[in-house]
Amino acid sequence: MAIAFNHTIVAARDRAEAAAFFTEMFGLPDAREFGPFLAVAIDHGASLDYAQVPPDAEIHPQHYAFLVSEPEFDEIYGRIRERGLQHWADPHGQHPGEINHNDGGRGVYFQDPSGHYLEIITTPYGSGG
Known part of the structure; x- marks a missing residue:
């Protein structure tokens, strides 16, 4: 049986701000209303569904990793730098302002508004690589 990722719910302080940040950073079409969510379509029919949380709710930060092409990396990393966003080469934030070259590729971590x-x-x- 083949298993494919379909969607996940992303808790947000401001679902419109969070969805817009993601679509702008990744160069994707605007989110669409889907019930109580703002759904951002990603590859293979999957989506990130942004949900508004109550103002007093605690958001537990999650980690979302995306495999992108070299040109897409350049575009997204360019937006990170243009916005002056804090970013790291590692998940522990010990290499700020850098990217990694693990397995012969490139990678970077940054945070969304939530x-x-x-x-x-x-x-x-x-x-390998």
């Missing part, structure tokens, strides 16, 4: 960690990589980890 504090979730976004990661872009050009080569899957553990693939």
Whole structure:
């Protein structure tokens, strides 16, 4: 049986701000209303569904990693730098302002407006290179 990722719910302080940040950073079409969510379509029919949380709710930061092409990495990393966003080469933030070259590719971590960690990589980890 083939298993494919379909969607996940992303908690946000401001779902419109969070969805717009993601679509702008990744160069994707605007989110669409889907029930109580703002859904951002990603590859293979999957989506990130942004949900508004109550003002007093605690958001537990999650990690979302995306495999992107070399040109897409350049575009997204360019937007990170243009916005002056804090970013790191590693998940622990010990190499600020840098990218990694794990497995012969490139990768970087940064945060969205709700504090979730976004990661872009050009080569899957553990693939050699």
